[in-house]
Amino acid sequence: MPRPNILYLNSHDTGRYVQPYGHAVRTPNLQRLAEEGVLFRQAFCAAPTCSPSRAALLTGMSPHSCGMLGLAHRGWDLNDYGKVLPRKLQQHGYTACHAGVQHIVDSGNRDAWRTIGFDKKLDGPEHEAAAAFLGSRPQEPFYLEVGFHQTHRDFTLPLDARDDPRYTLSLPCLPDTPETREDFAHFGTEAAELDRRMGVVLSALGQAGLADNTLVICTTDHGPAFPLMKCNLTDHGIGVMLIMRGPEDFVGGKIVDGMVSHVDIFPTLCEYLGIPRPSWLEGVSFLPLVRRQIEQVREALFAEVTYHASYEPMRCLRTERYKYIRRYDHRSAPVLPNCDDSITKSLMLTRGWKEQPRQQEMLYDLAFDPQEAHNLIEDPRLASVLEEMRGRLDTWMQETGDPLLTGRAPVRPGIIVNDPDGLSPREGRQVIEG
Numbered sequence: 001m002p003r004p005n006i007l008y009l010n011s012h013d014t015g016r017y018v019q020p021y022g023h024a025v026r027t028p029n030l031q032r033l034a035e036e037g038v039l040f041r042q043a044f045c046a047a048p049t050c051s052p053s054r055a056a057l058l059t060g061m062s063p064h065s066c067g068m069l070g071l072a073h074r075g076w077d078l079n080d081y082g083k084v085l086p087r088k089l090q091q092h093g094y095t096a097c098h099a100g101v102q103h104i105v106d107s108g109n110r111d112a113w114r115t116i117g118f119d120k121k122l123d124g125p126e127h128e129a130a131a132a133f134l135g136s137r138p139q140e141p142f143y144l145e146v147g148f149h150q151t152h153r154d155f156t157l158p159l160d161a162r163d164d165p166r167y168t169l170s171l172p173c174l175p176d177t178p179e180t181r182e183d184f185a186h187f188g189t190e191a192a193e194l195d196r197r198m199g200v201v202l203s204a205l206g207q208a209g210l211a212d213n214t215l216v217i218c219t220t221d222h223g224p225a226f227p228l229m230k231c232n233l234t235d236h237g238i239g240v241m242l243i244m245r246g247p248e249d250f251v252g253g254k255i256v257d258g259m260v261s262h263v264d265i266f267p268t269l270c271e272y273l274g275i276p277r278p279s280w281l282e283g284v285s286f287l288p289l290v291r292r293q294i295e296q297v298r299e300a301l302f303a304e305v306t307y308h309a310s311y312e313p314m315r316c317l318r319t320e321r322y323k324y325i326r327r328y329d330h331r332s333a334p335v336l337p338n339c340d341d342s343i344t345k346s347l348m349l350t351r352g353w354k355e356q357p358r359q360q361e362m363l364y365d366l367a368f369d370p371q372e373a374h375n376l377i378e379d380p381r382l383a384s385v386l387e388e389m390r391g392r393l394d395t396w397m398q399e400t401g402d403p404l405l406t407g408r409a410p411v412r413p414g415i416i417v418n419d420p421d422g423l424s425p426r427e428g429r430q431v432i433e434g
Contacts, residue, residue, distance in 0.1 A: 003092070003141050005144070007205060009198055010148065010219055010220060011150060012149055013152050013220065015241070016239050017171075017187070018030050018241055021241065024188075026195065029199035030243060036252075037216065037243055037246070037251060037252075038249075038251075039253075041255060041257050043219070045222045046063060046302070047303055048230055048238050049222065049231055051103045052306070053221040055104050056263050057266070062282055064306065066078050070308065070415065072105055072106050073103075075432075077106075078104060084116060090117065093140065095120070096118045096145075097118060097119060097144045097145070098146075099122040099133070100148055101148060102116065104116060127148075130201045134204040135207070137209070148197055150193050150194035151191050153340040153342060155183075155189070155190050163188040163189045163192075165185040168184055168185040169181075171224070174227065179347040180344050183343050187224060214246060219241060220240050222237055222238060223236050223237040226344050233305065233316040233323075233325045234364075235366075235372065238316075249287065256286075257295075258298075259298055260301075261301045261302075262283075266281055267284055267285045271287045272285075282400065303315075309338050310338055313409055316393075318366075320366070322363065322366060324390070326360070328404050330360065332358055333355075337422045337424060340425065363376045363385070363386055414432065416431055
């Protein structure tokens with residue numbers, strides 16, 4: 001059998017809040033994909049912001065290693081576009097195609113797809129363009145990346161009657177109020193549309209007779225765009241859906257509970273496809289997890305934020321038991337421009353969010369505090385755990401050349417940033433001069 005095709009489906013700001021993870025969010029196509037393939041219950045992004053997360057997945061490197069310290073449409077880019085996954089696959093006979101959203105080159109650049117290295121750009125609505133490509137029954141092995149805008153803010157679809165706010169459960173890290181229920185009900189409508197569009201692509205794959213020899217990778221960049229989630233290093237921000245279905249190993253409705261990171265997808269594909277592993281990869285293959293050979297491939301994983309709308313440098317280390325987060329800007333107040341505007345954000349501001357103190361170091365015991373609400377940084381019983389976590393984070397930063405080790409992370413001329421003392425990403429923007 002020839003090498004399998006790769007179909008990579010990615011969404012905006014979805015986290016794990018879809019049906020296969022037990023949430024009352026209507027995503028039947030994702031549910032079917034999970035039942036036919038492999039569902040990763042403990043998958044995490046490398047950065048809970050759009051461009052850094054996607055760059056980490058496509059390069060197999062942490063964002064600060066590959067250069068994507070902030071958002072592409074605000075001026076950030078990769079150090080080397082020759083190190084992305086589609087270019088590696090091209091070296092082994094794959095045709096690389098793209099439809100819909102990409103977020104590692106400024107979308108205002110008409111040749112963004114060429115910069116990334118795609119052979120073809122499929123124009124039109126992403127699901128229709130991808131379905132048409134699959135319907136042409138391509139003969140050569142292909143890598144098809146399809147990016148969906150849902151579930152990104154703003155939520156513009158009319159609220160589906162099935163997503164009734166009166167009977168909607170608010171997100172776990174937020175108060176249960178009419179505002180938060182209405183907001184998450186709208187998220188549910190957007191997620192259902194995401195599922196419908198992904199279903200169009202998956203249906204076209206099957207109708208073209210390509211499903212049996214195609215590895216589907218379905219994930220999202222980070223957590224939902226609600227306060228305390230997106231752009232935060234708690235699991236509310238870095239936890240992501242990851243569902244894969246494909247020949248041989250990725251079948252059977254398997255559930256994987258071992259921790260995996262987006263940076264592990266590239267090395268996993270190298271092992272799965274039998275192609276050489278590039279030297280720059282920082283992740284590990286999780287194929288042994290899928291094959292039930294071991295229960296975990298990593299004892300710890302790392303995530304980061306540097307720039308989003310505003311500068312907010314922080315790093316984290318997560319093990320199965322503990323989460324350690326360290327900030328590097330010495331601010332005592334929240335960086336509110338890094339939270340997208342919403343009715344939930346407005347509610348939190350009326351309740352004094354702007355005045356909430358912000359801690360520089362956080363240590364959470366995930367066994368007894370899975371919501372990461374009780375900071376144990378001063379608990380003497382965990383002094384040895386804290387020392388170990390600090391040391392492991394420092395070692396990772398040193399090994400990966402993190403610029404925060406030498407002070408403030410660099411910012412390039414032309415980068416667009418917000419005043420961290422502002423309230424919204426839509427206000428107070430400035431362009432960094434050379």
